[in-house]
Amino acid sequence: TSRFYMDYGDFVAGRGFTINGVTGPDEYTALINNNTYTNLMVKDQLEFLVASLTEEISTQFDVTDNEIKQWKQAAKQMYIHRTDSALIGQDDSFLTKGKWPFEATNEAQYPLLLHFHPMKIYQKQVLKQADLILAMVLQSERFTAEEKLVNYDYYEPLTTHDSSLSPATHAIIAAELDRMEQAVSFFYYTARTDLDDYHHNVKDGVHTAAMAGSWLAIVYGFAGLRIKNGNLHFQPKLPKEWTSYQFRITFQGRLIEVTTNLKGTTYRLIHGETISIFSDNNSVQL
Incomplete structure (x- = not known):
């Protein structure tokens, strides 16, 4: 091409x-x-x-x-x-x-x-x-x-x-x-x-x-997902009409669960090796 x-x-x-x-x-x-x-x-x-x-x-x-x-x-x-x-x-x-x-x-x-x-x-x-x-x-x-x-x-x-x-x-x-x-x-x-x-x-x-x-x-x-320089970046926002949302994604052999609710956003590594991601430009180790 x-x-x-x-x-x-x-x-x-x-x-x-x-x-x-x-x-x-x-x-x-x-x-x-x-x-x-x-x-x-x-x-x-x-x-x-x-x-x-x-x-x-x-x-x-x-x-x-x-x-x-x-x-x-x-x-x-x-x-x-x-x-x-x-x-x-x-x-x-x-x-x-x-x-x-x-x-x-x-x-x-x-x-x-x-x-x-x-x-x-x-x-x-x-x-x-x-x-x-x-x-x-x-x-x-x-x-x-x-x-x-x-x-x-x-x-x-x-x-x-x-x-x-x-x-x-x-x-x-x-x-x-x-x-x-x-x-x-x-x-x-x-x-x-x-x-x-x-x-x-x-x-x-x-x-x-x-x-x-x-x-x-x-x-x-x-959730604001973007992939920058091979890394996952999130900038999560919660619509005022909602109380939460949750999803899972597969990335580089890892399964990651993302939950955003009225208390904030949590990230959970379901399986796979440890990985660093970014949430609102802050590094998060999973």
């Missing part, structure tokens, strides 16, 4: 490595240039590849020194559409479009794709699901706290959440930003997608990704 990206992308003077003619996670924005989510994920892959190469792998796949040099250069010079402020473009052209007329769109006209021609949708600033905000979850360390706040406040109001994949991602970032009322609302939307038939299509099958999203909203959202 790294060879594909090098073939598909281009080094452009004054910009760096660009990837044009793509569609990112958002299905209401298609065939654009330099989708930030896509470019960051490719950057991450190239960096991982270079760091993971061994002589055996290089020999097996005929990797040349020039290829490695180009992979490093592409990762370092990956183009991201930044502005003069903390606002980041979802892609090269998104911020140049007019915004969707939400005030003139009634509830019966959602989801938009069933009531408007795609070319009409593609012309506007409107999202079906998380795109740049998804990048802020999966590539969290590449964004500053200010960038997360500014971009969440900009892109969330433009998102219809017509996709059942969207609320869970927003719940995670909302919790990180201490927007707990929004985070809880997105969580319940995710958890009750099929129970309340929000998309009027349960007759066709259940939304298993949304089911998984409810777990992610708790673990990555309210």
